[in-house]
Amino acid sequence: MAELLTGEAREQRRAAVADLGAALRELVDAAVRTEVGAPGLAAAAAAARDLAAQLRAGQRGLLEVASVDDPVAGERWYSPVYGPGSPVAPPLLVDSEGGGRVTARVTVPKALEGPPGLAHGGTIATLLDHVLARALRSAGRGGLTATLTVTYRRPVRLGVEHVLHAEVATTEGRRSTARARIVTADDPDTVLAEGEGLFVALRPEAAAHTFAGVDHAPEAWTARP
Numbered sequence: 001m002a003e004l005l006t007g008e009a010r011e012q013r014r015a016a017v018a019d020l021g022a023a024l025r026e027l028v029d030a031a032v033r034t035e036v037g038a039p040g041l042a043a044a045a046a047a048a049r050d051l052a053a054q055l056r057a058g059q060r061g062l063l064e065v066a067s068v069d070d071p072v073a074g075e076r077w078y079s080p081v082y083g084p085g086s087p088v089a090p091p092l093l094v095d096s097e098g099g100g101r102v103t104a105r106v107t108v109p110k111a112l113e114g115p116p117g118l119a120h121g122g123t124i125a126t127l128l129d130h131v132l133a134r135a136l137r138s139a140g141r142g143g144l145t146a147t148l149t150v151t152y153r154r155p156v157r158l159g160v161e162h163v164l165h166a167e168v169a170t171t172e173g174r175r176s177t178a179r180a181r182i183v184t185a186d187d188p189d190t191v192l193a194e195g196e197g198l199f200v201a202l203r204p205e206a207a208a209h210t211f212a213g214v215d216h217a218p219e220a221w222t223a224r225p
């Protein structure tokens, strides 16, 4: 079981995690855009395997929560959406949240491309799903996504700054719904994609089953008052 860090030790490790994450995102971008020759690719593959071996020297299991995480608040430093340590996160930057509303910014990188020059539709769905969940959390509502409906109205382009807005729509028992949209920073009135999600908070017995084997109970996704 990975021991969760607190205080100064956690801050220091979080800074190092974020620094490695930024370096790896540069590497992923370089890797998906490279046109160097085959010998250059072979040398890079060997260097990448050396680096992986270096990181495997201290490794947690698949169900173990990272020592820098806060599973009660739901802060995941390797989240594929916003995690500062994730090589595959765009990453999404949350600017403000509270009272059932969230505003976030993102610039979708080449690694998350769908049609040439455009964000992959699954990436857009991922971003919308996250801000929907975050809006609900900011209103004290937990839960897992039960349904997600995405309407793609205009392309979301790579390399352009976009803004997401989300807000709680309804709350009833363990069920909550929220709405979100994505626009460009330069043209906030033209909606590019919209999302609507239903989130269901887990009953304690369902949470025990869903998160069986996870070392720190992720309270953020279970039933909340």
Ligand SMILES: CCCCC/C=C\C/C=C\C/C=C\C/C=C\CCCC(=O)SCCNC(=O)CCNC(=O)[C@H](O)C(C)(C)COP(=O)(O)OP(=O)(O)OC[C@H]1O[C@@H](n2cnc3c(N)ncnc32)[C@H](O)[C@@H]1OP(=O)(O)O
Pocket: 073, 074, 075, 076, 077, 082, 083, 084, 129, 130, 133, 134, 137, 143, 144, 145, 146, 147, 173, 174, 175, 198, 200, 201, 202, 203, 206, 210, 220
């Ligand atoms: C910078 C450094 C970091 C800083 C970061 C800081 C902070 C970060 C903080 C927080 C991050 C927070 C949040 C964001 C995180 C993640 C968001 C991602 C969310 C996901 O990625 S999540 C994964 C995908 N998701 C699943 O993996 C779900 C699999 N699934 C299930 O686990 C069950 O399916 C479940 C739980 C959905 C329901 O199961 P269940 O057994 O509890 O449900 P049950 O049957 O009791 O229904 C109860 C009531 O919901 C209604 N209901 C249920 N399902 C429905 C449906 N589909 N359509 C319509 N109604 C439905 C019923 O009709 C009933 O309604 P009623 O009560 O009225 O009868």
